[in-house]
Amino acid sequence: xxxxxxxxxxxxxxxxxxxxxxxxxxxxxxxxxxxxxxxxxxxxxxxxxxxxxxxxxxxxxxxxxxxxxxxxxxxxxxxxxxxxxxxxxxxxxxxxxxxxxxxxxxxxxxxxxxxxxxxxxxxxxxxxxxxxxxxxxxxxxxxxxxxxxxxxxxxxxxxxxxxxxxxxxxxxxxxxxxxxxxxxxxxxxxxxxxxxxxxxxxxxxxxxxxxxxxxxxxxxxxxxxxxxxxxxxxxxxxxxxxxxxxxxxxxxxxxxxxxxxxxxxxxxxxxxxxxxxxxxxxxxxxxxxxxxxxxxxxxxxxxxxxxxxxxxxxxxxxxxxxxxxxxxxxxxxxxxxxxxxxxxxxxxxxxxxxxxxxxxxxxxxxxxxxxxxxxxxxxxxxxxxxxxxxxxxxxxxxxxxxxxxxxxxxx
Amino acid sequence: xxxxxxxxxxxxxxxxxxxxxxxxxxxxxxxxxxxxxxxxxxxxxxxxxxxxxxxxxxxxxxxxxxxxxxxxxxxxxxxxxxxxxxxxxxxxxxxxxxxxxxxxxxxxxxxxxxxxxxxxxxxxxxxxxxxxxxxxxxxxxxxxxxxxxxxxxxxxxxxxxxxxxxxxxxxxxxxxxxxxxxxxxxxxxxxxxxxxxxxxxxxxxxxxxxxxxxxxxxxxxxxxxxxxxxxxxxxxxxxxxxxxxxxxxxxxxxxxxxxxxxxxxxxxxxxxxxxxxxxxxxxxxxxxxxxxxxxxxxxxxxxxxxxxxxxxxxxxxxxxxxxxxxxxxxxxxxxxxxxxxxxxxxxxxxxxxxxxxxxxxxxxxxxxxxxxxxxxxxxxxxxxxxxxxxxxxxxxxxxxxxxxxxxxxxxxxxxxxxxxxxxxxxxxxxxxxxxxxxxxxxxxxxxxxxxxxxxxxxxxxxxxxxxxxxxxxxxxxxxxxxxxxxx
Numbered sequence: 001x002x003x004x005x006x007x008x009x010x011x012x013x014x015x016x017x018x019x020x021x022x023x024x025x026x027x028x029x030x031x032x033x034x035x036x037x038x039x040x041x042x043x044x045x046x047x048x049x050x051x052x053x054x055x056x057x058x059x060x061x062x063x064x065x066x067x068x069x070x071x072x073x074x075x076x077x078x079x080x081x082x083x084x085x086x087x088x089x090x091x092x093x094x095x096x097x098x099x100x101x102x103x104x105x106x107x108x109x110x111x112x113x114x115x116x117x118x119x120x121x122x123x124x125x126x127x128x129x130x131x132x133x134x135x136x137x138x139x140x141x142x143x144x145x146x147x148x149x150x151x152x153x154x155x156x157x158x159x160x161x162x163x164x165x166x167x168x169x170x171x172x173x174x175x176x177x178x179x180x181x182x183x184x185x186x187x188x189x190x191x192x193x194x195x196x197x198x199x200x201x202x203x204x205x206x207x208x209x210x211x212x213x214x215x216x217x218x219x220x221x222x223x224x225x226x227x228x229x230x231x232x233x234x235x236x237x238x239x240x241x242x243x244x245x246x247x248x249x250x251x252x253x254x255x256x257x258x259x260x261x262x263x264x265x266x267x268x269x270x271x272x273x274x275x276x277x278x279x280x281x282x283x284x285x286x287x288x289x290x291x292x293x294x295x296x297x298x299x300x301x302x303x304x305x306x307x308x309x310x311x312x313x314x315x316x317x318x319x320x321x322x323x324x325x326x327x328x329x330x331x332x333x334x335x336x337x338x339x340x341x342x343x344x345x346x347x348x349x350x351x352x353x354x355x356x357x358x359x360x361x362x363x364x365x366x367x368x369x370x371x372x373x374x375x376x377x378x379x380x381x382x383x384x385x386x387x388x389x390x391x392x393x394x395x396x397x398x399x400x401x402x403x404x405x406x407x408x409x410x411x
Numbered sequence: 412x413x414x415x416x417x418x419x420x421x422x423x424x425x426x427x428x429x430x431x432x433x434x435x436x437x438x439x440x441x442x443x444x445x446x447x448x449x450x451x452x453x454x455x456x457x458x459x460x461x462x463x464x465x466x467x468x469x470x471x472x473x474x475x476x477x478x479x480x481x482x483x484x485x486x487x488x489x490x491x492x493x494x495x496x497x498x499x500x501x502x503x504x505x506x507x508x509x510x511x512x513x514x515x516x517x518x519x520x521x522x523x524x525x526x527x528x529x530x531x532x533x534x535x536x537x538x539x540x541x542x543x544x545x546x547x548x549x550x551x552x553x554x555x556x557x558x559x560x561x562x563x564x565x566x567x568x569x570x571x572x573x574x575x576x577x578x579x580x581x582x583x584x585x586x587x588x589x590x591x592x593x594x595x596x597x598x599x600x601x602x603x604x605x606x607x608x609x610x611x612x613x614x615x616x617x618x619x620x621x622x623x624x625x626x627x628x629x630x631x632x633x634x635x636x637x638x639x640x641x642x643x644x645x646x647x648x649x650x651x652x653x654x655x656x657x658x659x660x661x662x663x664x665x666x667x668x669x670x671x672x673x674x675x676x677x678x679x680x681x682x683x684x685x686x687x688x689x690x691x692x693x694x695x696x697x698x699x700x701x702x703x704x705x706x707x708x709x710x711x712x713x714x715x716x717x718x719x720x721x722x723x724x725x726x727x728x729x730x731x732x733x734x735x736x737x738x739x740x741x742x743x744x745x746x747x748x749x750x751x752x753x754x755x756x757x758x759x760x761x762x763x764x765x766x767x768x769x770x771x772x773x774x775x776x777x778x779x780x781x782x783x784x785x786x787x788x789x790x791x792x793x794x795x796x797x798x799x800x801x802x803x804x805x806x807x808x809x810x811x812x813x814x815x816x817x818x819x820x821x822x823x824x825x826x827x828x829x830x831x832x833x834x835x836x837x838x839x840x841x842x843x844x845x846x847x848x849x850x851x852x853x854x855x856x857x858x859x860x861x862x863x864x865x866x867x868x869x870x871x872x873x874x875x876x877x878x879x880x881x882x883x884x885x886x887x888x889x890x891x892x893x894x895x896x897x898x
Binding site: 001002005009010013015016019022023024026027050117148177178179181182185186188203212216219220267301331335336338339342345376377378379381382 | 456457466467469470471472504516527528530531544545547552599602603604648704763799800804805806807810811814817818820821825833836840
């Protein structure tokens, strides 16, 4: 038994010592290497930048005819850093240097590496280099087993391949991973209106969440030419798709589509109603006011909230409708109207008019009385205690039920 | 049989049991370390390809309700909220729940963020102590403060869940500071696997010794005092080798209350945080496991080692003792509440491995360790002590403890390198060795006392005053929310 223990102690000691050595040696190596690279970077960076801003045909003369093996990572880091910061001719020249110094060739070879992170990094760097000859390789990488590689390839294609990348990218929206979808959607949205036609064409073949992403992208790009097609999506059998379509129509600001959004307020599914309400607010559609008022009585909180917010966005007519909702029979609608009027600052604006004479005071009185009747007096009580105008405080104290105002003052 | 013979047999039997226990426990630690090593490497590689900026800007990222329960936090709450308001994330709301504070927590918030009362209507999905008022900020539309009667941290979180609007809720302690990208990182598992992921937790590090400005940790350094440094080593071991390992085995039972994110609907479905334990965070995750396993619903509870939440650690033994007492009481209560899961194949790896591990090693371990010291003395008095064997066993035990600490430091060094200086590294090494001579034994004694307190049904939060996050107040004490067992 003792022998076993001795063996265990020796083993643990050996592993412990090895670990310690590994940590110390690793840290020392890293620090020495980083210090050298910093030093070399300080020396090489001006040369690379001078080339980028100049008109020399090759960078090699500036670098003394070539780059030593130890300097290659330094030069590569400089190029990859700056290629992301500059635009136009400088960008192209730095991209060409990556090719001239053989980095692009290395990346292309990296795409065949058995290790996924090497492939992903290679794809990423090929995108930064914008080497046209990388396009077929990157297209193949879209079928890689590792989704990180597929993503990097997609991003690289968008950067290097131009519109050639749109179709594979649009198809890639069906990636099962939402994280991946977000990134691809971002790439496509960044490409702007050239992707609209492709997105519409590929839409029937996408997975459900791919379709959702496609609708979101259209909402971000705001293409007027897609509005008619989006209107048709409001009849899609899937409620999430109808909801996203409504959202996209609102985001585009297509006033001609207000009618279909008004109809969508009657959709049997609440996400569609909620998005339709939001969209109508964005369109400032005054015709929708009665329907939005009705939607404030919806069973679902999000529909009520979005309808209230939409009325606020519509402007004075919407605000008047919100004030009218305080007399509604539905308590949910009353409460939502109170909340929107409070958060929009309407209550405070009206209350400030209490000391004045004329219609402003009457409107203020009416509003406060209706808030009291609805029973939503928390903010009013606070104003009664803290408003900077003592006349307002007095007026509110008289209007509010005695106990509530008194409690607030005590609090 | 004489009593000496009985005692002799007991001592010999116990010694044999200790050897088996020691081998079993350390084998588990070794296995966890091996799993964690691979997992951390994989994580670091994937971090390179994260694209957090895209997530931040995307409408498709899930919006989050950040819940901050606060009780008598007047010294830290403004900074905490400021730090949260500036995190990088697209759509999120912050809900501070003032849980019956007797100090000026609410007043500080009102003053700093221009709060005003709102007539906000919400569904009371989980019963809580009465809510007195809901406040909104004029300057920050995404800040809400709920003022309620005192009901404890679990109750405050439940009130926050009721008011929350978004599908993900993130609980953060009022005395903690999270890094800019922490939300982006911790939400990643939900985006990668939106259907199955129900909860995710991030790493918690100790802020003592660091410099905090405007709610941000601006300079990372180890504390000056020994006690918090011991805890830094302990946290590294607990998070980087323990939780990473359990998470990759789909058996993570703890998500720190200091920084965890959950699907709101799942939490509501199981009735929210429980008032029945002293560690509501541990109990919630165990209950989630139990509920989802019973439903036979595929799910994932994930630990993400990268998002960093900085929290205060106790700087005095008295406060540390209170903290550990509460944690261990909570562990005991949770194991007792969910004892049906123990060794129950119905609960899969959680029931067969993770939960028994917590019961057998984390809960009972301190007793066995403490009893071991007593038995050594007893063996010596009875003339049963095989001195060479004892010394060898002690050496093996201490060396293994050191090895585990150094292994955690190695993981930190190869991955996140938050403590960059050589002095920090030497300090971590030194304290990784020293913690085996006194600190570890002390923690065991504290846990034994916690068991005794739990049996006597003594429950106390062990609160203490806070100093705040100002630069001049860098010396810290007492975050009460983080649990750091060896797992």
